Amino acid sequence: MLTPPRKSPWRLSSGQKYRHRQRLRRVDRTVDVVYKALAKRGMTAAAVERWKSEMPTEAEMKPRDKYTMFDPKQRSYRKGVHKLPKWTRMSQRVNPPGF
């Protein structure tokens, strides 16, 4: 059974943006704790290394990437990040190459 897409405004409210930033920071903190704990014992993990090298932190991200994401179907190629299903529990930080 498919649920129909819900109506949602085209942009985020300032409160949604604030809470979204807090969530981004929480993920940053988690990765940082894991990275430092491993480094202290001279260990590494591929997933952590890859995240550290590829993903920008909340502070490094531009507002454009924080609050919108790539969408090939839009005329501007961007849509609000809240259009992504389960967006409060997903990581969506980088764009495809060239966008």
Next chain:
Amino acid sequence: MSWFKITLIRSGIGMTERQNNVLKALGLRHRMKTVYHPVSPDTAGMIMKVKELLTVSEVDKPLTQAEIHAKRQPPKGYYVEKQGVVREDIEGS
């Protein structure tokens, strides 16, 4: 030896089968459940799979489930006086 203190703060409902299996493997059955796992690349990989749902900190010693439960209890609001103890702060006792 140090440990990861891992708490599930966002539910895994509706997430992928794979992520829910990772939560199960970590022993996180419901929200606000806290588990301790040794610091190792294996644990780190599991945390990274579900990092959006967790808070993680590094601790020296894991707490048992009973200790976690005791920590969450509110103060009783009273104490039981022991028999035969003379309290000096009460006059005439």
